[in-house]
Amino acid sequence: MRDPAAAGAWLRMIVRNASRSLLRGTVPARPIDDLDLPAAESGPEHLLERHALRDWIWEAIDQLSPTLQLPMLLRHFSLGVTPYERIAEACGVPVGTVRSRLNQGRSKLAAALAVTADAPHGDSAQRTRASHIEAGETLAAAERGHFGRLMTERWSPDVLLLRGNEPVGDRELLVRGMDGDLEVGVRQRLVQAVAGRSVVIWEMELLNPADHPDHCPPSVAWLLTLDDTGRPHRLRLVHPRPVQAIQALSPM
Template identity: 55%
Template sequence: MNGTPQDTGPALDAALTRAAQAGDVSALALLLERHRPGMRAVAVSLLGPGPDVEDVMQDAALAALRRIVDVRDPDAVGPWLRMVVRNGCRTLLRTARRVEPVAQVPLPPDLGTPEQVLHDHALRDWVWEAVETLTPTLRLPVVLRYFSTGITSYQQIAGACAIPVGTVRSRLNQARSALARALTATAAGAHSDTLRRTQASWQEARDTLAAAERGEFGRVVKDRYSRDVSLLAGGRRLGGAELLLAGMDLDLSAGVHQRPLHVAAGRSLVVWEMELLSPPDDPDHCPPGVAWIMTVAAGRFERVSLHHATRPRTGPLPGAA
């Protein structure tokens, strides 16, 4: 029967999806509202009723915002949104079952160079613009949760930020609400520098490591880092520029090298996720990866917080037969 809501549903979904892919925030909001009951039903069926459902629903909304451009069949956006929720639930369930979180920085999938992956899956410029409106306290958990690749679980974020897991959950809830308002406020603006900034940060990460290999890390620190730069780990200040230089020299003298895996670059916060390569004769010398979490002020890095990935547990668990 022509003209029924069931007939017009897929067509409306397709129109809203194409509009959202073109940057229309209101179209994405309508899509999420249309499919919210089905998305929630998936979450409740996998998690049961409770606060985790709300977390997954909010994560799914932000995931849709980031990845709506990836939808190849606009008519099937409903199943795609339910799949996003299902994947979020499974991730949450896997994390909850772990006795000790695995924070290994993963290799990117074999989809081409990092620049090609970035080009294919770049966040819309106004998303980063909205993130920049958050307070620093809320901004860091959001960037790690949604824009990093190896520091995304509540436990990992808690370790990187040196705060309890419950505080991570609370700050992310606050940030999602603030981000939703900021996205609406910034959607109409043109913010075309995000892709350029991220590409430049990829190059800077490579150039920094290459300079360190040549013994020129001191020049990089002098040119790009604040004179009063702070080096932190676990939320504690360990020292300044001297310790930053000494740490790099110590790694290189031990035969440890770094390779960039992922970059997230805003105006005020930059995250470089690195693979750590141990020397061939000592493969367990260092953790598998490290994230450089850097705040930016007046064009210079003023705080560098290092978060090392933990080595995955090998062998039987304690108490196993």
């Protein structure tokens, strides 16, 4: 679905039809009037942004495979990693593959919306708040010199740093990179957390020291893939803006 206007109308139709099916069924109806759907001319980006924390939409998104879910989350939910080129960089695939996966994701989302209309929905807002707290605690631990300890306690023991789809380091590299940047005065400030069941996005502002204002680019997105126990086990770090050179031993 390449026409944004058509995509918006299509997604509204799926939501409406699923709602009608739910109301006609024997399962007790769950009110959805508060979805406040936008006008037909609005594209899917507007619809998804407006309802990012609505449980029904999230339940459907969580049905997507990680391969399809990550491009969808970046395109429709992130603040800075929305261009196709940045998504391609994050996923380690060509731009054409990104477009294909987004089209597949939208198609599967339509089916998932219908399937999950009368299913129990998790509290997506609570999950996002918990992820926001987790990100804050992670940054606070790092500033106290306890990033490695926190990773041992909360992250998978086989965590890997990826660039695209290629592993470039493990836990030790992540700790060295974080500690090294903190030693020169770089700080991170959480701007937004987006939390699915298997994929989490933490978008950070990077604050450089006054005497080294170009040490890091202005921002970075942590793209965390979670294992079956909910612990991060794969991490990609993506800069919304192109970066000419990134230090080999720094995750920023």
